Amino acid sequence: MxxxxxxxxxxxxxxxxxxxxxxxxxxxxxxxxxxxxxxxxxxxxxxxxxxxxxxxxxxxxxxxxxxxxxxxxxxxxxxxxxxxxxxxxxxxxxxxxxxxxxxxxxxxxxxxxxxxDRSRMFDALKKVRAWIPVDTYGPIGEGPVVAPEDAATRYDLSRCMTCGCCLEVCPQVNHRSEFIGPQAIGQAALFNLHPTGAMNSGPRLEALMEPGGISDCGNAQNCVKACPKQVPLTWAIGKVGRDTTLHAIRRWLMK
Missing domain, CATH: 3.10.20.30 (Beta-grasp domain)
Incomplete structure (x- = not known):
């Protein structure tokens, strides 16, 4: 041998x-x-x-x-x-x-x-309503037309495979914290970018304004380095942070 x-x-x-x-x-x-x-x-x-x-x-x-x-x-x-x-x-x-x-x-x-047991990730997806409601009982026609750059961004976000690597390396995800994690934030950004999904952007943003939401991110940026699919998580976190701020201001002005 x-x-x-x-x-x-x-x-x-x-x-x-x-x-x-x-x-x-x-x-x-x-x-x-x-x-x-x-x-x-x-x-x-x-x-x-x-x-x-x-x-x-x-x-x-x-x-x-x-x-x-x-x-x-x-x-x-x-x-x-x-x-x-x-x-x-x-x-x-x-x-x-x-x-x-x-x-x-x-x-x-x-x-x-x-x-x-990765249930916490799937529970987080439920919390941010990471889906688009579709009435399958009637014709839905063609999908909405979107700009190529928006489609490219959504594709990058859609590559998430719920593997949990981003949560594993995030220092804010621990037994003392309620932080929802970067994965759910990225998926909220994905569905809010979709023309149909944007109709439910309010509840998604409000879920991320609760304790454990976007404000608990410490900006360590470990998540984007560990992601095996190169999902632009820090970009998504930044966008959701801006969107929640604008949503809070609009909600206050409408009182």
């Missing part, structure tokens, strides 16, 4: 047996294969769940779906950074350090191992 075939990878995984239980680390040694990603490592562990001490254990629980960096479900903290397991290549990680370390996102409750 050549050296490449004999090469192995040390993989350190943060485990947790159930909600609320104490976490612990386990280390596995996996045979190196070309073009492996982190999902490949977890699949190899599932096929042979034996630690470096020779202890047989349960396969690591994690969430994944598309395996194409589209669905956002496989977000994890990999070598200290929040990113997608499906498109994080092992060889690139080994260039950073000799061991691959995988942990769950820390800003969400752990269900088990690397699988977290």
């Amino acid at each position: 050549n050296d490449q075939a004999q090469r192995t990878i040390s993989v350190r995984v943060r485990r947790q047996d159930r909600r609320g239980s104490a976490g612990y680390w386990q280390t596995f040694r996996i045979a190196h294969q070309p073009n492996m990603n982190v999902i490949s490592l977890l699949q190899e562990i599932a096929a042979r769940p034996v630690t470096v001490e020779g202890r047989h254990t349960a396969p690591v629980v994690y969430d994944s779906n598309c395996l194409e960096n589209v669905c956002g479900s496989c977000s994890m903290v990999i070598n200290g950074r929040a990113r997608q397991a499906c498109n994080t290549l092992v060889d690139a990680l080994l260039a950073e350090r000799p061991q691959v370390e995988i942990a769950p996102l820390s800003k969400f409750p752990v269900v088990r191992d690397l699988f977290v």
Whole structure:
């Protein structure tokens, strides 16, 4: 066997047996294969769940779906950074350090191992009404005509896949804060930019004027750096901040 075939990878995984239980680390040694990603490592562990001490254990629980960096479900903290397991290549990680370390996102409750409950993000989308009501019982005709630059901005905002990386790196998202997070603010900006969605911009802005809303953003700008889809989150936060100010002034003048 050549050296490449004999090469192995040390993989350190943060485990947790159930909600609320104490976490612990386990280390596995996996045979190196070309073009492996982190999902490949977890699949190899599932096929042979034996630690470096020779202890047989349960396969690591994690969430994944598309395996194409589209669905956002496989977000994890990999070598200290929040990113997608499906498109994080092992060889690139080994260039950073000799061991691959995988942990769950820390800003969400752990269900088990690397699988977290991201309900807070979906609840935030409900709060800002991140949808456009459409009457599907009658003909809706052609869509509204928009300027190309507006369409381009909306496309960039629509790339959000609700992965949670922006919340993971945001210092304002913590157990002491009610901050709704950059993801929901970005989606509120997206739907307020749509000609039809703008009809419900008032309730969206009012939701973001409540405690935990736009004013709780500390402008750390970590979110835009961590976003795997390059969503212009800081632009969206700035726009929503201006829009909420104007909305508050109009509301005061109309009293």
